[in-house]
Each structure stands twice: as structure tokens, then as C-alpha cells.
Amino acid sequence: MSDRxxxxxxxxxxxxxxxxxxxxISWTGGFWIASGVPALVLFSIGSIAATVGTISPLxxxxxxxxxxxxxxxxxxxxxxxxxxxxxxxxxxxxxxxPYSKFVAPISVWCNWLAWSPVLTIGSGLAAGYLLxxxxxxxxxxxxxxxxxxxxxxxxxxxxxxxxxxxxxxxxFLLLVFALQxxxxxxxxxxxxxxxxxxxxPLLIVGVVPLVTGDVASASFTPFAPxxxxxxxxxxxxxxxxxxxxxxxxxxxxxxxxxxxxxKNPAKDTPKAIFAAGLLCLVAxxxxxxxxxxxxxxERLATDGIVNGDGVGRAMADMVGGGAIIGNLLIVMLILAxxxxxxxxxxxxxxxxxxGSKDGxxxxxxxxxxxxxxxxxxxxxxxxxxxxxxxxxxxxxVLASSTVCYxxxxxxxxxxxxxxxxxxxxxxxxxxxxxxxxxxxxVLAFFNALLLxxxxxxxxxxxxxxxxxxxxxxxxxxxxxHYVQDRGVFPASMYDTGDERDGIAxxxxxxxxxxxxxxxxxxxxxxxxxxxxxxxxxxxVLAVLIGxxxxxMAG
Numbered sequence: 001m002s003d004r005x006x007x008x009x010x011x012x013x014x015x016x017x018x019x020x021x022x023x024x025i026s027w028t029g030g031f032w033i034a035s036g037v038p039a040l041v042l043f044s045i046g047s048i049a050a051t052v053g054t055i056s057p058l059x060x061x062x063x064x065x066x067x068x069x070x071x072x073x074x075x076x077x078x079x080x081x082x083x084x085x086x087x088x089x090x091x092x093x094x095x096x097x098p099y100s101k102f103v104a105p106i107s108v109w110c111n112w113l114a115w116s117p118v119l120t121i122g123s124g125l126a127a128g129y130l131l132x133x134x135x136x137x138x139x140x141x142x143x144x145x146x147x148x149x150x151x152x153x154x155x156x157x158x159x160x161x162x163x164x165x166x167x168x169x170x171x172f173l174l175l176v177f178a179l180q181x182x183x184x185x186x187x188x189x190x191x192x193x194x195x196x197x198x199x200x201p202l203l204i205v206g207v208v209p210l211v212t213g214d215v216a217s218a219s220f221t222p223f224a225p226x227x228x229x230x231x232x233x234x235x236x237x238x239x240x241x242x243x244x245x246x247x248x249x250x251x252x253x254x255x256x257x258x259x260x261x262x263k264n265p266a267k268d269t270p271k272a273i274f275a276a277g278l279l280c281l282v283a284x285x286x287x288x289x290x291x292x293x294x295x296x297x298e299r300l301a302t303d304g305i306v307n308g309d310g311v312g313r314a315m316a317d318m319v320g321g322g323a324i325i326g327n328l329l330i331v332m333l334i335l336a337x338x339x340x341x342x343x344x345x346x347x348x349x350x351x352x353x354x355g356s357k358d359g360x361x362x363x364x365x366x367x368x369x370x371x372x373x374x375x376x377x378x379x380x381x382x383x384x385x386x387x388x389x390x391x392x393x394x395x396x397v398l399a400s401s402t403v404c405y406x407x408x409x410x411x412x413x414x415x416x417x418x419x420x421x422x423x424x425x426x427x428x429x430x431x432x433x434x435x436x437x438x439x440x441x442v443l444a445f446f447n448a449l450l451l452x453x454x455x456x457x458x459x460x461x462x463x464x465x466x467x468x469x470x471x472x473x474x475x476x477x478x479x480x481h482y483v484q485d486r487g488v489f490p491a492s493m494y495d496t497g498d499e500r501d502g503i504a505x506x507x508x509x510x511x512x513x514x515x516x517x518x519x520x521x522x523x524x525x526x527x528x529x530x531x532x533x534x535x536x537x538x539x540v541l542a543v544l545i546g547x548x549x550x551x552m553a554g
Contacts, residue, residue, distance in 0.1 A: 023260070023261055023262065023263050025188050025258065025261055025262060025263065025268075026262065026263055026264070026268055027262065027267070027268035027269070027271035027272040027275065028192075029188035029192075029258070029262075030188075030255045030256070030258045030262065030268065030269075030272035030276075031255060031271075031272050031275045031276055031279075032188055032191045032192040032195050033188055033191050033254075033255070033258065033342070033343055033346055033347075034252055034254050034255035034272070034276040034343060035191060035192075035195035035198075035199060035276070035279065035339065035343070036191070036195070036336075036339035036340035036341070036342060036343030036344070037248070037251045037252045037254065037276065037279075037280055037340070037343060038199060038202065038279060038280055038283035038284070038287075039198060039202065039336035039337065039339060039340050040118070040247075040248035040251055040340055041060065041248055041249075041283060041284055041287050041288065042125075042311055042333070042336070043121055043122075043125070043248060043398065044244055044245070044247075044248060044398065045060075045287070045288055045291060045300065045305070045311075046300050046301065046302070046305030046306035046307075046311075047244065047306050047458075048060070048241045048244055048245060049288075049292060049297050049300035049301055049305075050297075050300065050301035050306055051226065051237060051240055051241060051244075051457060051458075052225055052226055052237045052238060052240070052241040053224065053225055053226030053237075053297055054219070054220050054221065054222065054223055054224065054292070054297055055223060055224065055225060055238070055241075056241065056288060056292060056297070056300075057220075057285070057288040057289040057292055059238065059241040059242055059245050059288075060245055060249060060284045060285065060288040061284065061285045061288075062242065063242055063245035063246055063248075063249035063250070063284070064249040064280055064281050064284035064285065065281070066246075066249075066250070066443060066446075067246070067249050067250035067251075067252065067253075067277065067280065068277045068281060069436065069439055069440070069443060070250065070253070070409070070413060070440055070443055071252070071253060071273050071274065071277050072432040072433070072436035072437070072439075072440065073412070073413055073415075073416035073432060073436065073437060073440035074088040074091075074253050074256060074273060074412065075256070075269060075270040075273050075274070075430055075432060076416065076419075076428060076430060076431060076432040076437070077091040077092065077095070077412075077415055077416060077419050078091055078256045078259050078265075078269045078270075078273075079265070079266060079269055079270070079428050079429040079430050080094075080419060080423060080426055080428065081094065081259070082259055082260065082262075082265035082266065082269070082429070083259075083260050084259060084260055084354055084357075084358075085257060085258060085259060085260040085261065085350040085353060085354045086108070086257055086350045086351040086352075086353065086354030086355065087111065087253065087254060087256055087257035087259075087347060087350070087351055088111070088253050088256060088408075088412050089107045089108045089110070089111030089112075089351060089408050089411075089412060090107075090108060090351065090354045090355065090358065091412070091415065092107045092408075092411050092412030092414075092415035093105065093107040093108050093358070093360065093411075093415075094415075094419075094493075095414075095415035095416075095418040095419045095422065095532075096411060096415065096418070096532065097489075097493075097523065098422065098523045098524060098526050099418075099526065099528075099532045099533065100532075101477075101481065102474060102477065103411065103536070104360065105355070105360035105361070105473050105476075105477040106407065106408075106411065106470060106473055107408055107411040107412060107415075108351060108354075108355040108358075108360050108361070108473075109355070109360070109361075109404075109470065109472070109473035109476070109477075110404040110405065110407040110408040110411075110470050110473075111351055111404075111405070111408040112348050112351045112352055112355070113401055113404040113469050113470065114247065114401045114402065114404045114405030114408060115251075115254070115344055115347055115348040115351070115401075115405075116344065116348045116381055116384055116385060116401075117385065117388055117397050117398065117401045118340055118341065118343075118344035118348075119173060119176075119341055119344055119345060119348075119381060119382075119385040119388075120169075120385045120388040120389050120391075120397060121397065121398060122172075122337040122338070122340045122341045122344070123169035123170070123172040123173050123337070123341055123385070123389065124165055124169045124389060125337055126168075126169065126172050126333075126334045126337040126338060126341075127164075127165045127166075127167075127168035127169040127172065128165055128307070129311075129312060129330050129333055129334050129337075130168060130330075130334060131164060131165065131168065132310075132312075132330070133312075133327060133330045141164045142164070144163055144164060145161045145162070145163040146161060146162045146163070147159055147160070147161050148160040148161060148162060148390060151391070153461075157393065158391065158393050158396055159391075160390040160391060161390060162390065165389075166389050166390060169389050170386060170389065172337075172338065172341065173341065173382055173385060173386070174382075175338075176338060176341045176342050176345055177345065177378055177379075177382055179342065180342065180345050180346060180349075180373055180378060181369065181371065181373055181375060181378075190342070191339060191342055191343070194335055194338065194339045194342075195339060197332070197335055198332060198335050198336040198339055199279075199283075201329070201332045202283065202287065202332075202336065203282070203283070203286070204319070205287075205290070205315050205318055205319055205329075206283075206286040206287045206289075206290045206291075207286070207290070208290075208318065208319045208320075209290045209293060209294040209318050209319075210290060212320075214293070214294045214318070215289070215290055215293030215294055216293055216294070216296070217293075218296075219292050219293045219294075219295075219296045219297065220292070220293070225237045225238060232549065232552060232553045233553045235549075235553075236453060236454070236457065236549065236550055236553035237457065239449075239450050239453035239454035239457070239546070239549075239550075240453075240454035240455075240457025240458065241454070241457075242450050242454060243399075243402060243406070243450045243451065243453070243454030243455055243457070243458075244398065244399060244402055244454070244457075244458060246402065246405065246406065246409070246447065246450070247398060247401065247402040247405050248284070249280065249284050250405070250409065251280075252273065252276035252277050252279070252280045253273060254276075254343060254344075254347040255272040255273045255275075255276040256269050256272060256273050257346070257347040257350045257351065258272075258346075258347075258350070260354075261372070265429070266429030266430070267429070269429070269430070270429075270430040290318070291314075291318070294317075294318045295314055295317070295318065299314065311333060312326060312329045312330035312332075312333050313326055315329045315333075316329050345378060345381055348377075348381055349373075349374045349377035349378045349380075349381050350374055350377070351377075352365045352374065352377035352380060352381070353365055353366060353367075353368070353374035353376075353377045356377070356480075357490065357492055357493075358489070358490065358492070358493040359480060359481060359485055359489040359490050359493050360473075360477055360480065360481075361476065361477075361480060362476070362479065362480050362484070363480065363484055364376055365377045365380060396458065396459050396461075396462065396465075398458075399455060399458035399459060399462040399466075400462055400465040400466040400469060401466070401469075402455070402466070403451060403455055403462065403463055403465070403466020403467060403469075403470070404466055404469055404470050406447050406448065406450065406451040407451070407466075407470055409444065409447050410444045410445075410447055410448050410451075410539050411444075413440040413441060413443055413444035413447070414440075414441060414444050414532070414535045416432070416437045416440050416441065417437055417438070417440075417441050417528075418528050418531075418532055420434075420437060421527045421528045421531075422524040422525060422526060422527050422528055423524050424527070426524075441535075444535075444539070445538060445539065445542045446542075448538075448539040448540075448542035448543050448546070449542045449543070449545060449546045450546065451463070451542075451543050451546060452542065452543035452544060452545065452546020452547040452548075452549075452550065453545075453546030453547070453549050453550050454546070454550070456550055457550075463547075494523065
């Protein structure tokens, strides 16, 4: 690499008092930490059924299959940076960084904004389950609420309020924070136990109606969108369903957030993401199918299923259980939601941490405790979600965060082929078939189309709100880059992760332990030319086309 390229990589000193991440888990640890993802289907199974009708199981199946196809791209690019944590958004940002300082941090920011609200939604639903189990629906503790602000201009009925759900949910978040504080190894052990306790009953509930013959074919007829046809109106509902399902069904990519904590990242990273993907394939095809077959669309579309409060009772009906079984299932659901919260806090906090280490986000986030837990990022996650918990409509929060998730997804699927061009000579511990890299690029534009076409199915302000949240990274990044770092990136941003015995390659080395050094390179040679910029323009065009189709259907 030229001297000029090296000169753009000033070596800002690392903070010596940051213990950093610890390599303490194998791929099974990453798998169990990601085991909270299958339970995410319960967050929106009712909303999607109520919106698209009898075809909702097809929506879930298609969505998780798309997620599996995309995982090939993420598995490859994760191998390029085995010393980085934070997941696919961090690895994708490295592809965009040479082409635009401002596009790259959007990847990291949007991924965090997509994942972090799981803490709000999961803890809020868990609090609702607990209140439903302990008190009648008309009890004062369930009806008491203090309105803080009216947000009806974003969506009818949306408000900021303070109630018992907020207080209990905050307690759940603090409990998960305490468990995560001990580091990734302890978190993985706890989640293994909870994961087994949750996933086995969830799969049993998915299988029992099939065995007992309680899945009725009438629940799937007529097999058409809720609009009654497969015209533009019906396709718009399908786009809305695929848009919202993506937030859950693509989410097993979180298993590679722990690359810098895997004992053997070259082998553990692809094993973790593909194992998590196969688990999600089973859960996201089986559970929506049996739920709808046993309960019918009408039951799934009731307020109790849509808002989550009645899911436990519905599951008890599916297996023929009485009050005792129903209460056990509610306990299982609360554990399932705590599992998703643990999965999210572990992943999203590491995204903030690595974003800080790489120079995208404020410096204060780039610190871990003695156990290797990114506690400052975890506190930031906690504070942000305590604010979101005040909102009265979690589905609106979910739709807005899905906007950010689709932006992240677009950037990172395109990062696959950009890395292939710009880092062609960088060793790849696992290399995806080239056809899957190409398929990922195609899916990037398909997801951009869904963003424009399906977001506003969930509220006229969902797309605009999500875009505003995404744009908030610009002033945050400018503060970090131009004020804190004076316009230069930390040298650690360019870690290739390659470790060699004292050999300086591509710009220098830094100590990696036991007589070995981590190679630190400067920006790669920009071999992609104008193609990344054309991809961005194509993405914007796909969103605009989606908006036109949505408006035509409206």
C-alpha cells in the first residue's frame, strides 16, 4: 500500500485502562446467546396475521429463508475482522469507509437502533404477561396510567405514558443488566439454561397441534392476502408483512456480534450463524403455521395476541391445558422474553462498543469492565430504552426500528461484494459461494423496495420516523470524528485481525499476545470505483419506487 494511504491512518493511542473483550466462548456460546431470536416471532405474529390474513405463515417462511441466504454474506465478512465485536454492521462499515465517512457509521447506528428497542418491547411484553397473570384486567394496577405527552401526529392513539408496565419492565431490564455485567461467558451459561427451558416448550407447542390433528385447513382458506386478491393492494400488504417479519426472521445474524470473543473466530463464526439460522428456520416456519392452524386468523388478530397479553392463554388452548398449564406457559413466555432481552443487550452493547473503538461513536462507549462486558454501552442501551418504554404503542416502535434495520441490511449486503473487490487478497477463513454474494446484492435492493413499499402499512409516520432516527448519527459522528478525534480515525479501526510473528505488514503491527502481533493496515485500495455510489443511488431509487407503489395502493 502506498505511503499516502498509510499516512491517512494516524496511530491514536488505545486507552490502556480498557481490558477489552475476552476470548472465552466457542460457537455454541454464540449460538445460545442468539437463542433468544426464535422467541421474537411472538412479538409480531398477531400483527402480521391481522394485516396480511391467511398467508401469514408464508410470509414468515419466505422471510426466514431470505435471512438464511443473507447470512452467507455476513459469515464471510465477519471472518475478515476476527478482532472486532459488534456484528455485521461493523464489518460492513469497513467496506463503506473508504468511499464515504458518513455512510459507514450509518451502518453501525442503524443496526443498533434496530436491535436496541427489543429491550423495550421484550420487557414491556414480559411486564404485561406478569400483570395479566396476577391481576384481573380491570384491576387498578392495570388501568392506572399518567399521560406525559400526546404523539398522535405520528400515529393515532400514540402517547408517552407512565404506568405499572413501565415500572415492572424497568425492573426486568435491570435484572438482565446485572446478569450481563459478569461478562460473555457467564451470560452464555445463563442463556444456555434459559434457552433450553424456553425453546423446548415453544417447539412442543408448535408440534402438539400437528400430532393431535388440531391444525385445521380452514384456517388457511381462502389462501390470499386480507384484501381478497393478489393485485396491488394485496401485494402491498405482503410487502408490509415481509417488512415487519424481517426484523425478527433476519435477526439471527446477531450470533456474529461476538467474533472478538470466540476462542477460534475463523471456525466459530460461520458455525454460530448457520446453527442459529437453522434453529430460526424451524421456529419461523413451524410456530406461525401451527398457531394459525390451531387458532385461526380471527383469534390471532384479536387485541390480546396482537399486543402479546393473550399469547400464553392461546398457547395453553393449543395444547389442551387448563389454568396450571396456562400459568406455566406464561412463566415460559416471560423467560423467553428475558432471553430475547439478554440476546439484545449483549449484541447491541457490543455494536456501540466497537463503534466507539473504530471512531464512529463517542469515546466514552469504548470501555469494558474487568469481565470484558461493555458496561458503558450497556448503560446507554438501558437509558435509551427506559425512554422508549414510555411509548404506548410498541408496534410503532417496532416498525420504526425496522426502517433502520433495512437500511443496515442494504448497506451490509452490498458490503459483501465491495470487500470482495477491495480486500481481494485478505485471507478469508470462510468464503461464501460467489453466487451467494451476488444473491445478497440482489436481496439488498429487494429489501430497499420493501422499506419504501411496506413501512407505512404500519402507520403513516413509520418510514419518516425511522429515517429521522437514522439521520441522527450524522451530528453524533461529526462530534466524535471532528471534535474528539480532530478528523482522523483510530489506528485500531483498520485491524485486519491477521496475527503474525512480529511481521509488519500494510502499515504496522501492535501487540496481540504471546509473541504475536496483530497486523494493522490502512484503508484498502478502492477497486470498486463508482459502483458503491451507484449502489446507493439504486437503493434510494428502490425506496422511491416502493413509496410510489404504496401510494398507488392506498
